[in-house]
Amino acid sequence: MEESERHYHHGDLHNEMIRVGLALIAEGGTKAVGLREVARRVDVSPSAAYRHFDSKADLLEEIRKRVLQDLFAHLEAALNKHQDEPVGDRIAIICRAYFRYAVENPTQFQAAVYEFPISDDRETVSERPLRILKEMAMQIHPPVDDPVQVSLAVWAAAHGPATLSTFGSLREMPLEKKWALLETTIDILLKGLGLSQTTRG
Template sequence: MSIAARSTYHHGDLRTALVEAGMALVREGGPQALVLREATRRAGVTPNAAYRHFANHQALFEAVRAAVLGVLAAAMEAELRQAEGLRDPAERARGMLAAVGRGYLGFAQAETGWFRTAFAFGVHDVEVPADPARTAAKGLNPFELLGHALDAMVHAGVLPAERRPGAEYLAWSAVHGMALLIIDGPLRNASAEQQQVLGARLLRMVELGL
């Protein structure tokens, strides 16, 4: 999705223009930067025009957050593609788990404003009906992509089936914690090489722990 600000919108495209304007705002300043008045200004309409598509600020925020999760899903899929090409089922499954983790960590570092928005307070993907906006080519949101990789590990015999239930929460908590240490915590001043090495070790630890 393009996130370029628009000065005007085309007929029937106001909702998209507002979401794109909102994405630009949160990319720059995180979730607190999403101000409805500023989003409408960037879309080239009056604040009242937003209410044709969004009942309030929270409704716009949820639409923006959904679009951001879609971008995160695409980043994770980009890492997945190479791993999915491996011939050996066990190596492919292990590679897929590491790939979704790398995509997640890389997104947190490269797009910190979007990452913070994706996980700002609100209704999360595990609690609401499926939404294509939160997905990329595979039709899976980021949480489902992690489940996809874990299922591949079970099918390949790498992860015992009895250890599969709840495994996504364990893996997610570890990788999300590392992401926060890198963007907001003591690892924010570490070199890119140090962050990469620690990230790789963490992903290996998650695999072995599971």
């Protein structure tokens, strides 16, 4: 083992590289991430870094997977508190939970959705939330023609305001106005689906 690696326990260097990768994304977006720069910041040799990740793309993909797992857990926790609510309320709840995660964790959100290479397992990674949204879409009455398209529309309704508000053209807008934009988007979505909310916020 190289001298510069001895202060890391097994697995710690891997996790530290992910942490530093997120810090670099916060500083300059995904373009700022490079294995040599990550190695320099964690004080190991480039060869040590390359033993954990074959390339920058591999590091970015691992960061993305971890952030998505955290995001999905956040969404499921929000929904689990409202399992018995009408479908319109649950659609609004998952949109708010997605948006809240984005504005409270902008670096992680950017890492998960922006400028990442498309990997072979992207469909698998996305399957869990889309399955939840599809199940909600199938509970709409009268039934919708295409539950998959509806589930994608729900995701887009949350993702649009979240992206614009975190690293898009509305990032400097006051937070309360960002939330107002989300609520307007939710209202338009639900109206188009023939749904309503019994509670708000």
